[in-house]
Amino acid sequence: MGKVKSHQKLPTEWNEREILRNKGQFWTPSWVADTMVAYVSENTDLVFDPASGRGAFYEALLKIDKPKISFYGTDIDDEVLADDIYNHKNCFVEKRDFIKNPPERKFKAIVANPPYIRHHRINEDTKIHLKKLSESITGDTIDGRAGYHIYFFIQALNLLEQDGKLAFIMPADTCEGKFSKNLWKWISEKFCIEGVITFDEKATPFPNVDTNAIVFLIKNAKPNKTLHWIRANEAYSTDLFNLICSDFKLQKFETIDVISRQLKEGIATGFSRSEQNHNGFKFHLNDFANVMRGIATGSNEFFFLTALQVKELGISKEFLKRAVGRTKDVTENILTLKDVEQLEKANRPTFLLSINGNDKLPDAITNYLKVGVEMGLPNRALIQQRKPWYKMEKREVPPLLFAYLGRRNTRFIKNEAGVLPLTGFLCVYPIYNDKEFVDKLCQALNHPDTLENLKLVGKSYGSGAVKVEPGNLGKLPIPEHIVKLFDLKRPYKTATGQLEIFREP
Ligand SMILES: C[S@@+](CC[C@H](N)C(=O)[O-])C[C@H]1O[C@@H](n2cnc3c(N)ncnc32)[C@H](O)[C@@H]1O
Numbered sequence: 133m134g135k136v137k138s139h140q141k142l143p144t145e146w147n148e149r150e151i152l153r154n155k156g157q158f159w160t161p162s163w164v165a166d167t168m169v170a171y172v173s174e175n176t177d178l179v180f181d182p183a184s185g186r187g188a189f190y191e192a193l194l195k196i197d198k199p200k201i202s203f204y205g206t207d208i209d210d211e212v213l214a215d216d217i218y219n220h221k222n223c224f225v226e227k228r229d230f231i232k233n234p235p236e237r238k239f240k241a242i243v244a245n246p247p248y249i250r251h252h253r254i255n256e257d258t259k260i261h262l263k264k265l266s267e268s269i270t271g272d273t274i275d276g277r278a279g280y281h282i283y284f285f286i287q288a289l290n291l292l293e294q295d296g297k298l299a300f301i302m303p304a305d306t307c308e309g310k311f312s313k314n315l316w317k318w319i320s321e322k323f324c325i326e327g328v329i330t331f332d333e334k335a336t337p338f339p340n341v342d343t344n345a346i347v348f349l350i351k352n353a354k355p356n357k358t359l360h361w362i363r364a365n366e367a368y369s370t371d372l373f374n375l376i377c378s379d380f381k382l383q384k385f386e387t388i389d390v391i392s393r394q395l396k397e398g399i400a401t402g403f404s405r406s407e408q409n410h411n412g413f414k415f416h417l418n419d420f421a422n423v424m425r426g427i428a429t430g431s432n433e434f435f436f437l438t439a440l441q442v443k444e445l446g447i448s449k450e451f452l453k454r455a456v457g458r459t460k461d462v463t464e465n466i467l468t469l470k471d472v473e474q475l476e477k478a479n480r481p482t483f484l485l486s487i488n489g490n491d492k493l494p495d496a497i498t499n500y501l502k503v504g505v506e507m508g509l510p511n512r513a514l515i516q517q518r519k520p521w522y523k524m525e526k527r528e529v530p531p532l533l534f535a536y537l538g539r540r541n542t543r544f545i546k547n548e549a550g551v552l553p554l555t556g557f558l559c560v561y562p563i564y565n566d567k568e569f570v571d572k573l574c575q576a577l578n579h580p581d582t583l584e585n586l587k588l589v590g591k592s593y594g595s596g597a598v599k600v601e602p603g604n605l606g607k608l609p610i611p612e613h614i615v616k617l618f619d620l621k622r623p624y625k626t627a628t629g630q631l632e633i634f635r636e637p
Contacts, residue, residue, distance in 0.1 A: 158245065158248065158338050158341060158343075159185060159186060159188050159245075160188040160189065160245045160301060160337065161188075161337050161338075161367070161368075162188070162191070162192065162368075163367060163368045163369065163370070163372065163373070164301060164329075164337045164345075164347065164372070165188045165189050165191065165192040166192045166195060166196075166373050167299075167329070167347075167372040167373045167376050168189065168192070168243050168299035168301065168347060168349075169189055169192040169193050169196060169243055169299070170192075170196065170373055170376045170377055171243075171297060171299045171327075171349050171376045172241035172242065172243050172297045172298065172299050173193065173196060173198060173201055173241055174297070175240065175295075176201060176240040176241040176296075176297075177200055177201055177202060177240075178201065178202045178203070178204060178239065178240065178241065179193055179201060179202075179203050179204070179241045179242075179243060180203075180204045180205070180235075180239040180241065180242050180243075180291075181203070181204075181205045181206075181242070181243050181244055182205075182206050182230035182234070182242070182244050182246070182284065182287075182288060183206070183207060183230060183244050183245065183246050183247055183284065184205025184206060184207045184212075184213070184225055185207060185209075185212050185245070186212050186215045186217065187205070187215055187217040187218060188245070189203075189205075189243045189244075189245075190203045190205060190217060190218065190223060191217060194220070199222070201222070202222040202223065202224070203222065203223045203224070203225075204224050204225070204235075205218070205223075205224075205225040205226075206225065206226055206227070206228035206229075206230055206235070207225070207227065207228075208227060208228070208229050209227075210227060213225050213226070213227060230284060230287060230288075231258075231261070231262070231265070231280070231283055231284065231287060232261065234287055234291065235291070237291075238291050238292065238293040238296070239291055239292065239293060239296060240293050240295075240296040240297070241296060241297055241298075242288045242291065242292060242296070242297075242298045242299075243298070243299045243300075244284065244288060244299075244300050244301075245300075245301045246280070246281040246284035246285065246288075246300065246302070247280055247281060247284070248279060248280070248281050248302075248303055248343065249279055249280035249281070250279045251276060251277050251278060251279050254279075254280060259276065262274075262278075262280075262283045263276075265283055265286070265287065266278075266283060266286055269286050269287070269289075269290045270286060270314075270315075270318045271318075272314055272318070274286075274311045274314060274315060275309070275310045275311035275314070277309055277310050277311060278309060278311040278315070279303075279305070281302055281303065281306070282306065282309075282311065282315065284300075285300055285302065285306070285315075285348075286315075288300065289319065289322075289323060289350065289352075292323075292350075292352040293352060294352055294353075295351065295352060295353055296351070296352045297326075297349070297350070297351050297352075298348075298349075298350045298351075298352075299347060299348070299349050299350075300347070300348050300350075301337065301345055301346070301347045302345070302346055302347075302348065303343045303344065303345060303346070304343070304344035304345070304346050304402075304404035304591070304592050304593075305591060306346065306348075306404075307346065307402040307403045307404045307405075308402050308404055308590075308591045308592070309591075312402065313399075316399045317399075319350070320355055320395055320399055321355065322355075323350050323351065323352055323353070323355065324350065324351045324352075324353040324354060324355050324356050325348065325349075325350050325355070325356070325359045325395065325398075326349045326350065326351050326356070326359060326360065326380070327347075327348075327349035327359060327360040327361075327362060327376075327380065328346065328347070328348055328349070328359060328360070328361050328362065328393075328398070328403045329346065329347035329349070329362045329363075329364060329372065330346050330361070330362065330363050330364070330403070330404060331344070331345055331346075331363070331364050332363060332364065332365045332366075333594070333595065333596040334365065334366065334367070335364045335365055335366050335367045335387075336367075336594045337367070338594060339594075341594055342593045342594050342595055342597070343593065343594045344404060344592045344593055344594045345594070346403060346404050348403075349376075355395070356395065357394065357395055357396075358392045358393060358394055358395060359392070359393055359395055359398060360380045360390055360391075360392060360393075361390070361391050361392075361393040361398065361403070361407070362375065362388055362389070362390050363388060363389040363390075363406075364387065364388050365387050365388060365389070366386075366387035369386075369387040369388070371385040371386065371387045371388045372388055375388065375390065391407065393407055401588065404592055405587050405588055405592075406587070408588060413609035413611075414612055414615075415609070415610045415611075415612065415615050415620075416606065416607050416608060416609055416610060417560075417577070417605060417606050417607070417608040417610060418606035418607065419610075420562060420563055420573055420610070420620055421532070421560050421561055421562045421563060421573065421606075422560075422561045422563070422606070423534070423558055423559065423560055423561075423602050423603075423605045423606045424527065424530075424558065424559045424561070424602060425536075425555060425558055425559070425602040426527070426533075426536075426552070426553035426554045426555045426556065426557045426558060426559060427455070427484065427524070427525045427527055427552055427553065427554050427555070428514060428525060428554070428555050429484070429524070429525075429554060430509070430512055430513075430514040430515035430518075431504075431507070431509055431512065431515065432457055432481070432554065434485075434503075434504050434507060434509060435484060435485045435522075435524065436455065436457055436481040436483070436484055436485075436554065437452075437481050437483045437484075437485060438476070438479050438480065438481045438482070438483070439476045439479075439482065439483065440479060441481075441483075442483050445496055445500050446496040447483075447485065447496055447497060447500065448494065448496070451485060451486060451487055451491070451497060452483045452484065452485065452486060453483070453484045453486040453551075453552050454472060454482055454483065454484075454549065454550070454551045454552065455481075455482060455483070455484040455551050455552045455553065455554055456472070456475070456482065456533075456549075456551050456552075456553055456554065456556075456557070457480075457481060457553075457554040457556055458480075458556050459535045459536065459537065459538055459556045459557065461475055461480055462533070462535070462545055462557075464542070464545075465542040465544070465545055465546065465574070465578060466545065466546045466548055467533070467545050467546065467547055467548060467549045467551065468548045468549050469548070469549045469550075471549060472549045472551060482551075484524065484552060484554075485500075485522070485524065486524045487522050487523060487524060488523060488524070488526075489519065489520050489522075489523035501522055504521075504522060509521060509522075527552055527553075527559060528559075528561070529547065529550045529551070529552060530547055530552075530553065530559035530560055530561055531546070531547055531560070531561065531562055531565065531570045532544055532545065532546060532547060532559075532560035532561075532562065532570065532573070532574055532577070533545040533547050533553050533557045533558070533559065533560065534557060534558040534559075534560050534600070534605060535556070535557060536555070536556055536557055536558055536599060536600060537556075537597055537598075537599040537600075538597055538598070539595060539596045539597040539598070542578055543577075543578065543583060543586065544560065544574055544577040544578050545557075546570070546571070546574050558600070558602050558605055560577075560605075569620075572618040572619060572620060573618070573620060575618055576610060576614050576615065576617070576618040576620055577608075577610070579614050579617075579618075581611050581613070581614055582608070582609075582610050582611065582614055585608055585609045585610075585611075586598045586600060586608065588608075588609060589604040589605065589607050589608050589609075590604065
């Protein structure tokens with residue numbers, strides 16, 4: 133592996149060219165591109181980039197002192213392919229759709245930062261094509277929630293020669309999405325996953341983009357039981373590059389951590405997350421509470437009202453329930469009635485129009501519902517399923533709320549105000565309702581050692597935020613010492629006065 137010339141670049145470069153979000157094109161920063169190219173460019177005379185953009189990987193190849201290696205790039209955008217960078221000999225780029233019309237040959241070295249297009253932005257015709265593509269390559273379909281980048285990954289792996297190497301930079305959902313189990317089963321059985329590079333928040337390759345990036349270094353060879361798992365803690369450091377150039381042999385670094393990780397464990401945990409001992413967790417949140425998502429109104433604009441709107445519309449209290457909508461509206465770990473009144477003063481909506489469908493409705497409401505009809509609400513996806521269309525979802529008031537997406541420390545909130553949460557929150561219902569248990573459970577859940585585990589059940593974003601779906605929050609591991617510290621296993625008096633003994637899970 134060759135040396136890098138003028139490798140260190142100033143971070144100001146980010147603003148100039150690498151963070152052009154135009155057309156969803158996120159350019160790979162040089163310190164990451166150099167590392168990825170260093171990995172694939174061993175034992176090859178050609179490097180292929182199927183989504184070459186403005187040539188971040190070609191630029192990296194030029195810096196490596198190996199003039200005999202040529203570059204071949206494809207992209208669907210004429211404008212980027214006209215970039216001056218490609219005016220070199222040993223370089224060939226062409227306009228070509230890598231998904232619909234891939235090159236009819238295999239490669240020894242493939243490197244890419246594929247277009248990150250989420251599934252809901254992919255049209256139906258393309259989806260059918262993608263389904264067929266994954267079926268023909270992997271022998272199985274991939275869950276429809278996989279984005280475009282996943283198919284790029286599969287297509288590229290399929291074009292990798294025996295002993296060829298591939299380096300892809302991908303969003304973390306590649307290891308966290310619904311589809312990822314099947315995807316990694318296929319990859320890990322067919323290929324050798326040599327290395328995975330993850331990035332600390334401080335070192336995110338795409339600052340200002342809420343995506344947690346991850347680099348996969350894969351060889352078309354017999355699978356190995358272990359892999360090198362790397363955490364980069366500082367951007368624009370040469371440590372990553374030097375590690376790859378040493379073929380993972382160098383050990384002492386200041387800005388990266390490298391561990392050897394079991395393939396099986398990495399796949400079960402998700403490579404975007406740190407190593408976990410899966411046998412180590414005895415307790416999970418659903419041993420102590422049940423979780424449901426907050427109320428989905430179908431139209432907050434119509435159903436979720438401010439005090440002023442309530443007054444102007446003349447809606448009486450019996451058709452209203454106190455509610456909170458935005459995570460930002462709850463700043464502390466206890467939500468009191470006073471806080472809700474403050475929100476009300478700030479003209480934030482706090483009243484949910486709650487009609488159960490059998491009530492006789494006063495004129496004020498009937499008139500307001502006519503506005504909803506004019507807005508076309510009865511035909512909206514979620515609302516359509518309700519009869520009548522304005523019937524509101526029901527929830528018991530949850531003693532605890534969980535902020536569904538966030539990076540703050542307090543994610544569990546004691547609902548002293550007795551409000552109903554909308555979808556910005558999850559409802560947490562402790563198995564016992566007495567104050568002592570609810571208090572202790574809340575403290576146990578907000579303990580840093582418990583919150584740390586949110587990463588294991590959630591989806592991570594570049595900013596350090598973690599999003600947790602209702603089904604997964606129940607699986608949140610609660611460390612044994614926390615269960616002990618907050619005495620969560622001791623007998624509690626139930627509402628009927630009976631003594632209930634906690635049963636070991
Ligand atoms: C995330 S950018 C990466 C560009 C460059 N390799 C880099 O890392 O800076 C992805 C590129 O893929 C291109 N692209 C999108 N769909 C494509 C397709 N079906 N086939 C080939 N290229 C595509 C986009 O135009 C864009 O330039």
